[in-house]
Amino acid sequence: MQRRAWLVALAGASALAGCGFQLRRAPELPFKTLHLSGFKPTSPMGVALRRALAGAPTTRLVEGRAQAEAIFEVLGDADEKSVVAYTSSAQVRELQLRSRLVFQLQSASGRELIGRTEIVQSRDMSYKERDALAKEQEEQLLFRAMQDDIALQVVRRLAAIKP
Template sequence: MHSNSARRRLLKAGAALAASAMLAGCGFHLRGPQPLAFSTLHVSASQFSDLGSAIRRKVELSGTTTITEDASKAEARLQILANERGREILSLTSSGTVREYQLTQRIRFRLIDSKNTELIPPTNISGQREYTFDDEEVLGKEQEETLLYRDMQADLVQQIMRRLAAYRRPQ
């Protein structure tokens, strides 16, 4: 009986070792900042807006590109053409009060170089989140809505950064 439990422990340890070796060998690594193909970037969104400051932070974290507030000195310019938020009713209770909302955010942007040549044509990205609403918890639901918008915007900024990182200069 004692040898069976020792054998089981040995098999479990061997399986754990094999699984960790396979995971290490597959090339898995966490996604970090991705280098951008230009050394300076101008962002048309205000540095004081949530979207503008989030994009600036992500670009600075890339380690290869610096933000310039002077568009004429930028190697590339990220133009935010639209940033729209919306809220729609998804469902109502039997008494006619709102049960669920759907939040949406749509960003339209393009990337141009210093000669106004389009590097990335106008592109739409959007996100949506849904949440249940309760009239008795209005303050808490307003905070939840704010957090959902913030989370959605973070996702959209990540999408913009992936598109910027995917751009490569023609050879």
């Protein structure tokens, strides 16, 4: 039985290797140093972007603009919550959560690499007063997931730049 399992696993691995399947690698950015500008010190979006960029093997984050080959400038970073639906007794039934990042990227010489760009993620969330504490935690998890998603989108856009 074990021999059959090994043969099936080996056949599956060879089929995947033969079709060109590869695990996703960390994106290689076209610059060696990057400066993040405009994030508030406690910005969750800034934390998510730094975490996403830490996986890029060829690029490191620097503190000063002078050492950077590229400057990522944040023009806006906001989390928003709005009521989408009410019950007949005017209680909140559904919320829409939005996370928004507006940015641009410039080279050290000031040449625009990515113009003003806005990335918005939104999620809908049901709401019940009696589950307020649980819904607050769900809201925080949804915001964090949206911020992580936006950070990964930014990294993919940075990787697509042709200097």
